[in-house]
Amino acid sequence: MTAVVLQALTVGSASVCGLMLLLWLIHLPMRNAAIVDAGWAGALALLGVIYAAVGGGYPPRALLVASMALLWGLRLALYLLLTRVIGHPEEGRYVQLRREWGGNLPLKFLAFFQFQALLCILLSTPFLLAALNARPRLALQEYAAVALWLAAFLGELLADRQLHAFKANPANRGRTCRAGLWRYSRHPNYFFEWLIWVAFALFAIGSPYGYLALVSPILILFFLFRVTGIPATEAQALRTKGEDYRQYQQTTSPFVPWFPRD
Numbered sequence: 362m363t364a365v366v367l368q369a370l371t372v373g374s375a376s377v378c379g380l381m382l383l384l385w386l387i388h389l390p391m392r393n394a395a396i397v398d399a400g401w402a403g404a405l406a407l408l409g410v411i412y413a414a415v416g417g418g419y420p421p422r423a424l425l426v427a428s429m430a431l432l433w434g435l436r437l438a439l440y441l442l443l444t445r446v447i448g449h450p451e452e453g454r455y456v457q458l459r460r461e462w463g464g465n466l467p468l469k470f471l472a473f474f475q476f477q478a479l480l481c482i483l484l485s486t487p488f489l490l491a492a493l494n495a496r497p498r499l500a501l502q503e504y505a506a507v508a509l510w511l512a513a514f515l516g517e518l519l520a521d522r523q524l525h526a527f528k529a530n531p532a533n534r535g536r537t538c539r540a541g542l543w544r545y546s547r548h549p550n551y552f553f554e555w556l557i558w559v560a561f562a563l564f565a566i567g568s569p570y571g572y573l574a575l576v577s578p579i580l581i582l583f584f585l586f587r588v589t590g591i592p593a594t595e596a597q598a599l600r601t602k603g604e605d606y607r608q609y610q611q612t613t614s615p616f617v618p619w620f621p622r623d
Contacts, residue, residue, distance in 0.1 A: 365416065365417050366489070369493075374482055376408070376411060377408060377478045380403070380478070381397070381404065384396050388474075393446055394458070394473075395446050398441045399437075401480070402437035405481050409488040413426060416492030417492075417495070426488055426491040429507070430485075454594070484558070484577045486565075487561040502563055506564035510560035513560055517550055523538070526540070527543075535605070544613070545619055546618040547615050548585075555578060558577045
């Protein structure tokens, strides 16, 4: 078992670090660091497939967790490439980072890209645990996890489509999206993203050492609330939308969808 875990981690780590190095090289002439976001999702999809291939667990379980990781990761990576990278200027969050970091930007962004690779390895813990699980039947909580994953996947897909449609209308420039799910949460995409990771953890928690899978939804929640998620997104929204976004903050739940306040 130890040899299998080491093989999976070695192959997975080398793959995602190599992918992030390649994306860092691509971003240099583009001057668009948002490509790392698409790479983050793609790297996690890649890890799900690698762990399923080398984990040696119950094949239907390994195939199921790999499929969930692949569908989620490729969908999100493609969405981010089309809406933030290809044909788009660099997102305001990364422009702000360039201003704050000052000199030696290529090396600082290299470290940033490789940190994303490390984060992917940590977050992929549920994929690895499930792929190693040799128990020859799926448990009830694994079926429940698949149902939760599907609901969260569709919720995130809907939130992204509603936001994209709003931004595609030139009349909405400088305004805050309050359409659909965005009327009930300032970040419904982040909420459903977190639920996806809750589903991954629930799927893996019945595996040996399954409690380690909880690191993923906990880390996601920490980064959403304290690091690169909500704080950076809202700071950028306040810079570009001003008072309209401040009013939105006063009436709309920051995370969990709920009825707006008057």
